[in-house]
Amino acid sequence: MIKKHRHFIIYKPYGFLSQFVNNQTKRKKKLLGELYNFPDKTMAIGRLDVKSEGLLLLTTDGKVSDFITTRGNVEKEYYVQVNGEIIPSKIEELKKGVEIGFDGKKYTTKPCKASIIKTPNLPKRAQKIRDERHGPTSWISITLTEGKFRQVRKMTSAVGHPTLRLIRVRVGAIKLEKLNVGEVKEIETLV
Template sequence: MTQPQKQHRHFILHKPYGYLSQFITDARKKKLLGELYPFPEGTMAIGRLDQDSEGLLLLTTDGKMSEFVRGRKVEKEYYAQVDGLITPEALARLQQGGLSIAHEKQMYQTLPCKVRALEPAPDFPERSRRVRDDRHGPTSWVAITLTEGKNRQVRKMTAAVGFPTLRLIRVRIGDIYLAEMAPGEVREVEAFALSTPTDSVLEQPV
């Protein structure tokens, strides 16, 4: 007898600052995703945002969907607030790829990506912990679109060109946008609407 196909569930979350992108941990006094919503058993985060990062996080009970979203055919866009006024030269270096960043005890060369300065600065709600006082110098914002997903990659990339990231927010995965979701807000959806780039520099062989 044919077994009925399992009905998977999918969620969109605005991960707040200070939460781990997981449901269990050995660390004490850590905020976990299960505190934000009664996710069903078997739910997994698709690609993690580190504790200090914010923004769009997809969750699913479908392992195949998780593997597809984490792959290099789906764009992930981040807004990074960096220390200092980022220069055209730094933007070009980020975009052209070839930056050496540490990954799993080795050096990794980044791929070409989409990069642009954000002017004016995006209007996000104040973070639960302030980035810093304006008296410590100017900051600027940059949008970076990747199909890679190395650990803390955006932070390592901006640091490599001399502009450390102070605040990092993922705003898009494929065709799914963070939009007006409030920090901590969760939406259940029937399916993820995701497309792959067709005319992008990100299509270069990897």
């Protein structure tokens, strides 16, 4: 009998690690297993750092995970609130690729899609970001097919607009819409 793999989508809240086991003994971190009773061998496909929110895919199928993260050129779209009023020339820099640090070396990101967007209708974050007295902010959309460690944060900093809030809203054809923060939904397939 062939074992059927299971697939999930989740709206990862701010403050949660994208994993099921905490390898740190000093600090207690919130883990995905606190949100749902996932089956054994469930793994996150890619990661969102503890300060990032949004769409996270999970599966019991390592082949699907490998395809999405490394071989499939699958698009990942992020809504990013950045410090300051970003101008079109900075968006063009992001689109062409910017130099960031990765694994102790300089790395130029692949060309991507980027645009300035209106403030999206998203749930308030659990931890306040800041208030207006600290100056203006902008919202942008960035769509990548790669995913280096903290890449989006490093990219926005490279053009002079550090990330204040980061939400993944899409992976391939799967969108975040209609999920509440912390909600988990089992789906038939991821690709």
